[in-house]
Amino acid sequence: MDDPGDGKNAVVHPISQQCDGTKPKMSSTRMILLILGFLSTLAVVALIAVAVTQNQPLPKNIKFCTEKGSDTRSHSWQTDGLCESGPLCVMASTHWVWFGASGVAWALFCQQYGIVLDAGSSHTNLYVYEWPAEKENDTGVVKQVEVCKVEGPGISGYSHATEKAGPSLAQCLQQAKEVIPSAQHKETPVYLGATAGMRLLRLQNESAADKVLSSVGNTLRSAPFNFQGARIITGQEEGAYGWITINYLLGNFKQSGWKKLLHSLKSLSETSGALDLGGASTQITFVSKDLSSESPENQLYFRLYGKDYQTMENSDLPDPCFHKGYERTINISDFFKNPCTSDKKKQLPFSQLYIKGEGDYQKCRESIQKLFNKSICPYSSCSFNEIYLPPLQGDFGAFSAFYFVMNFLNLTSEPNPFALNKVTSTIESFCAQPWQEVKRAYHHIKEKYLSEYCFSGAYILSLLENGYGFTENNWQMIHFLGKIGSSDAGWTLGYMLNLTNMIPAEEPAGPPLSHGSYVGLMVLCSLVLVSVLLFAWLLFHKPKCLQKGIV
Numbered sequence: 186m187d188d189p190g191d192g193k194n195a196v197v198h199p200i201s202q203q204c205d206g207t208k209p210k211m212s213s214t215r216m217i218l219l220i221l222g223f224l225s226t227l228a229v230v231a232l233i234a235v236a237v238t239q240n241q242p243l244p245k246n247i248k249f250c251t252e253k254g255s256d257t258r259s260h261s262w263q264t265d266g267l268c269e270s271g272p273l274c275v276m277a278s279t280h281w282v283w284f285g286a287s288g289v290a291w292a293l294f295c296q297q298y299g300i301v302l303d304a305g306s307s308h309t310n311l312y313v314y315e316w317p318a319e320k321e322n323d324t325g326v327v328k329q330v331e332v333c334k335v336e337g338p339g340i341s342g343y344s345h346a347t348e349k350a351g352p353s354l355a356q357c358l359q360q361a362k363e364v365i366p367s368a369q370h371k372e373t374p375v376y377l378g379a380t381a382g383m384r385l386l387r388l389q390n391e392s393a394a395d396k397v398l399s400s401v402g403n404t405l406r407s408a409p410f411n412f413q414g415a416r417i418i419t420g421q422e423e424g425a426y427g428w429i430t431i432n433y434l435l436g437n438f439k440q441s442g443w444k445k446l447l448h449s450l451k452s453l454s455e456t457s458g459a460l461d462l463g464g465a466s467t468q469i470t471f472v473s474k475d476l477s478s479e480s481p482e483n484q485l486y487f488r489l490y491g492k493d494y495q496t497m498e499n500s501d502l503p504d505p506c507f508h509k510g511y512e513r514t515i516n517i518s519d520f521f522k523n524p525c526t527s528d529k530k531k532q533l534p535f536s537q538l539y540i541k542g543e544g545d546y547q548k549c550r551e552s553i554q555k556l557f558n559k560s561i562c563p564y565s566s567c568s569f570n571e572i573y574l575p576p577l578q579g580d581f582g583a584f585s586a587f588y589f590v591m592n593f594l595n596l597t598s599e600p601n602p603f604a605l606n607k608v609t610s611t612i613e614s615f616c617a618q619p620w621q622e623v624k625r626a627y628h629h630i631k632e633k634y635l636s637e638y639c640f641s642g643a644y645i646l647s648l649l650e651n652g653y654g655f656t657e658n659n660w661q662m663i664h665f666l667g668k669i670g671s672s673d674a675g676w677t678l679g680y681m682l683n684l685t686n687m688i689p690a691e692e693p694a695g696p697p698l699s700h701g702s703y704v705g706l707m708v709l710c711s712l713v714l715v716s717v718l719l720f721a722w723l724l725f726h727k728p729k730c731l732q733k734g735i736v
């Protein structure tokens with residue numbers, strides 16, 4: 186540490202002070218050495234600690250791909266487990282542990298699949314979902330890769346030929362077989378959930394409903410997939426799984442992981458409500474400010490079907506909800522067949538009804554409004570028909586028929602939804618168009634759908650305004666969505682996520698730091714270490730420039 190410099194041109198700063206020719210005192214050298222040693226140790230410890238915690242061993246349930254497609258769930262992660270170069274191993278990636286000694290681990294990426302059949306009242310849809318196996322507990326990774334619309338009616342439509350319900354699914358199952366690699370078939374779960382049509386059939390004719398379920402069960406069991414059951418789901422489940430689906434697809438569970446889902450009742454504004462309108466039932470599901478459940482289910486569920494035609498005197502039925510010039514014939518026996526209208530059955534002196542459209546939106550709204558009985562409410566607030574409805578909260582994603590109808594009327598404008606008065610005036614002027622004109626303008630659209638858009642539009646407005654109490658002020662909180670990304674909005678994805686336990690009970694363990702903070706911290710620790718070493722080197726090997734001041 187001797188300094189031969191003369192000190193005349195010394196630079197006055199902490200380092201150059203040692204170049205001024207005076208010998209540093211031993212005690213201060215010792216002190217500097219001590220500090221340098223301490224800082225180096227601290228930097229090394231920090232580097233190791235961060236590297237180790239950030240690069241903890243990968244979870245045991247990471248899937249190991251095999252060519253044979255045997256049950257990947259039973260395979261545990263193997264750090265040296267190289268993919269057996271089967272067709273399912275689509276990618277291998279190197280995972281470096283930064284500054285760590287753990288070396289290299291290989292992560293295998295293979296796809297997994299799940300099938301859900303939505304057996305609705307009007308038809309059945311088959312959905313195929315896909316996700317990377319090693320990420321099954323992450324959020325937003327499950328994607329819809331196929332949808333197949335089953336030909337013919339919904340399965341409840343086979344009540345008179347129950348044995349045909351199962352075979353009706355064959356073509357879509359074949360399509361699923363083509364989409365999913367054959368090695369994966371055996372482990373691909375398949376679920377069927379039946380909704381309002383089957384709920385109504387069960388009320389009407391339980392044994393027919395059982396036979397329909399057993400027929401579809403037999404067909405699904407004989408497919409090469411892993412059959413997990415065919416059942417009738419409740420309206421509450423339909424609402425809840427629809428809510429899970431849209432919030433999962435919108436990434437609302439992402440920011441703070443699945444804790445958000447589990448504690449969703451507390452994180453009020455962070456989830457979207459769900460509005461589903463099917464052929465024979467409708468659901469509204471949202472997280473309410475009002476945590477005390479007045480109604481045990483704390484959810485809405487109701488079925489709406491048919492109209493009240495008690496006042497008719499002859500077989501001609503003027504209907505304000507169809508376009509002027511539209512005519513349709515309905516068999517009285519069909520009309521009173523379903524459980525929602527059977528208790529209103531009357532002896533009528535005619536067997537058919539002749540519906541004649543009037544195209545009168547206001548009259549249509551008034552007649553629909555009568556369906557929503559708001560006179561009795563056993564709770565602090567109700568939607569209608571004595572069903573509990575807490576105050577509306579936050580945004581809503583509206584799908585199924587809500588979307589089909591609004592989309593046809595060009596009323597789905599995102600991200601700036603139309604105001605309620607624009608929606609009302611559009612539906613009103615559409616209803617006023619004569620049927621011949623409508624048919625000419627939209628000749629490419631199925632006549633059954635086309636004839637009912639006026640009624641459906643008026644019905645949707647009645648349901649949302651009079652039923653649920655949406656107003657001008659909160660109307661734009663409703664977002665009409667058909668798909669989110671590549672996946673359809675509906676209950677099926679939420680159903681599968683739940684049944685495959687892809688919604689973990691606990692937030693999955695992830696690295697404590699984000700990648701950015703991790704890299705930043707590592708760079709900082711490294712800079713501290715390098716500076717300390719440089720400082721020490723300067724201290725012990727004084728370079729010439731510092732020995733003789735050059736400034």
Ligand SMILES: O=P(O)(O)OP(=O)(O)OP(=O)(O)OC[C@H]1O[C@@H](n2cnc3c(O)ncnc32)[C@H](O)[C@@H]1O
Nearest residue numbers: 305306307308380381463464465466585586589634
């Ligand atoms: O939930 P449930 O009540 O069991 O019924 P569903 O699942 O069969 O009902 P959908 O959402 O498939 O369809 C809702 C209604 O919309 C009708 N619909 C389906 N596709 C449509 C389209 O493209 N345009 C207009 N209406 C459509 C269909 O006939 C139903 O009456």
Ligand SMILES: [Ca+2]
Nearest residue numbers: 305380463585
């Ligand atoms: Ca449905």
